[in-house]
Amino acid sequence: MARLTNAIPFIAVSIIIADLAIAVYAAYEGPFPAVVPLGSPLAYRNIYIHPPVAFTTYIIFGLAGLASALYLWRRDVRFSRLALYAAGLGVIYGFTTLATGIAWASESWGAPWSWDPKQTAVLLMLLAYLGYFPLRSSIGDPERRELVSSVYLVASLSLVILSILANRVLESLHPTGEAVRDFASDFQAGWMFGARMILAIGTGLSMIVLSYMKTGLPRPLLTLVAIAALLSLASAVYMAAPLLEGEYYRVVNAEVGSNGLVYSITVVKSDGSEETIRFSTPVESPVKPATTTDGRPTLTGHIIVLSGDGSLRVLPHWSTPLSLALYTIAVLAGVEIARRSSKGG
Structure with missing residues (x-):
């Protein structure tokens, strides 16, 4: 068990670096549709960033709800702590989902915000989980704080479900999962999209594991993550530079x-x-x-x-380097949460 615990930081950093590397490669070289109804076809390279971070957001919020339900069942504070870390990272990823979606919509829908059911549902979901933190901090009694906070997170799962189903049950500009699968049916697009999905989910879960286990990251591994993130941000700036x-x-x-x-x-x-x-x-x-x-x-x-x-x-299109930069910042924020949790912050 101790050997596995010691290996977790190395595994997590490997996943994070691979995730950022594939994100950069996909933003530059990912296949895109030959023709699109509106806007630049190259804006569709956002598909390698926006859906993976959105799907990861749903998984993270789902994990927060599951951990809260387990706390209500077992009254084990470790589950409440796991829910706290997952909710924190989920808010960061949720904001990134909303921001990258707005950037892409500005080109492919003709407007950044149209009160589309999917956009609105994601916004409501994000606001609900943001409300978790002032609610939690407003309750002084520890036992009651954990109880009320856990009930709140379980109830908030309804908004996650609403966000997932919004473009299926209501008329929406947002494509369904079937449309994404059709695009990914091309071999090159499929493996790249699949790799991004797996690595994005792996990155999100790795940071929750690091936070929960309070293993932290040794300075050399933090340095490697920082270098990978700086290269990713530099790639985003370099991609956007010709537009200026x-x-x-x-x-x-x-x-x-x-x-x-x-x-x-x-x-x-x-x-x-x-x-x-x-x-x-x-x-x-x-x-x-x-x-x-x-x-x-x-x-x-x-x-x-x-x-x-x-x-x-x-x-x-400017939305692609912006999405790449926003995702990189979200990963850095998640690593910072893990670093602080290892020091009891």
Whole structure:
């Protein structure tokens, strides 16, 4: 048992570093749909960040509710302590779920907030779990504090269930799990999405285990996590940097030949006006393949810049690096919770 306890920090750090590494790789290289109803297809790389953190949030809140139910049954304060750590991490992950969803919706739904049933349900869930902490701190008697807090967390599970089912039972812009599975049916997208789901869940559970067991992380392992997080944040900044360099355009139409070369593009400029740019010498489409099987140009919707040599360069949508940065910060916050708990904080 002692050997397993000693190994837990090394296992946890390995999972966290792998999680951040795959998140960065997916944000840069993850497959995306050829065409989308609205916005940039590259915004769909958020699928490798937003759903994994959302699903992990549900699991963490579910664990908090289960631990609270076990406390009510056994009156063992260890279960209440586990619920406390899970609720704290769940709030961090819940905020990240909401923020990354808003960022993605701003592009793919046309507005960051639309009071969509899914968005609203997640907001209500987050507010409910935020209320757990002032409720807990307002009760002076230890036994009554644990009892009331546990009942509260068990009751809050109803909002987790509501959040999960909102886009299934009510008309919603948010896709269902079936739509995500259809996208992940592609082999490359599937393994990348699956890896992100497994590692994100593993990261969340690892931090709860570290907090509950108060094992803490030795300084060398904390340093490794810090380096991985800094690299992840730097990658997010590097990804977003081209969006700050100068004028860029959104493609609303493109004339693409059967040879895959682009003859002209119609773009929306930063001032909202449209302009058609014709190339005296056709250029290669930066998106491959250049057209879908039914002939639609895959360049449509993308954000592009015109390079000095006349070629086209596709830029990421700002929501993807933002989501990557937010997730990295959430992981760092979770590690800090684990570090403080090991010192009795």
